[in-house]
Amino acid sequence: MPKLNITHLVGRIQERIEQLERDEALEARDFESLLTDEQIKQYKQAWQHQKDLRTIHKPPKTEEKKRLIGWKTIREVRLEIYKQALQEAQDSVSDGMEKLQYQSEVKAARVFLEAFSKAKEEEKNAWSAGNIALRRNGFNRIDGQSYSYNNKRDREIKEMEDSLRQRMEADLTAEEKEQLELSREYDEAVAKRRKRL
Numbered sequence: 479m480p481k482l483n484i485t486h487l488v489g490r491i492q493e494r495i496e497q498l499e500r501d502e503a504l505e506a507r508d509f510e511s512l513l514t515d516e517q518i519k520q521y522k523q524a525w526q527h528q529k530d531l532r533t534i535h536k537p538p539k540t541e542e543k544k545r546l547i548g549w550k551t552i553r554e555v556r557l558e559i560y561k562q563a564l565q566e567a568q569d570s571v572s573d574g575m576e577k578l579q580y581q582s583e584v585k586a587a588r589v590f591l592e593a594f595s596k597a598k599e600e601e602k603n604a605w606s607a608g609n610i611a612l613r614r615n616g617f618n619r620i621d622g623q624s625y626s627y628n629n630k631r632d633r634e635i636k637e638m639e640d641s642l643r644q645r646m647e648a649d650l651t652a653e654e655k656e657q658l659e660l661s662r663e664y665d666e667a668v669a670k671r672r673k674r675l
Contacts, residue, residue: 484567484574487512491564498557509556513563521559528555586617 491512497504510518528550538544550558593611597604609619650658 484571484578488564488567488571491560491567495557495560495564498553498560501553504556513559517559517563517566520562521555524555524559525552528552582617586612586615589615589617590620 494504494509494512510521513521527548531547531549535547535549538547538549543549589611590608594604594608597607612619647655647658
């Protein structure tokens with residue numbers, strides 16, 4: 479099974495929890511495939527503790543006795559471990575997403591630079607070759623220059639968009655205006671951060 483990234487891991491763990499809650503059978507290899515080595519160790523320790531309880535005590539007949547001595551079935555132990563794993567995975571989603579974004583940006587830069595360098599050596603349009611390579615690999619283009627509104631039609635469209643934006647902003651409530659300002663500040667901070675990298 480290929481290694482899952484953080485976005486897939488959370489969903490798969492939730493599916494396994496639902497399976498266990500429906501009392502569906504789950505093989506040991508399927509159970510352990512979504513867990514880290516540390517979580518597998520915790521599971522084995524918890525199950526060993528349950529085995530030790532079974533040698534000391536007879537199976538309790540009431541739920542209260544089960545609760546008092548800490549008696550659990552293998553399904554309950556697995557559910558407990560999966561719920562802990564789900565919580566850990568959800569806590570690390572933002573770090574995982576940042577890592578995925580960084581890896582994607584590095585790959586895009588590598589693709590662009592390889593095509594750019596090759597085109598430069600062959601004395602071809604390097605920017606165009608780099609952008610074509612990016613699009614072939616599923617990335618957005620990198621434009622060598624910012625878009626300029628040279629012709630009359632583009633200028634008119636930009637003016638129309640600006641006037642519509644101003645009218646829409648004038649109709650916003652105070653709370654919506656505050657949210658818009660926060661969003662703009664965030665976008666500016668992200669843009670500055672990307673320029674520094």
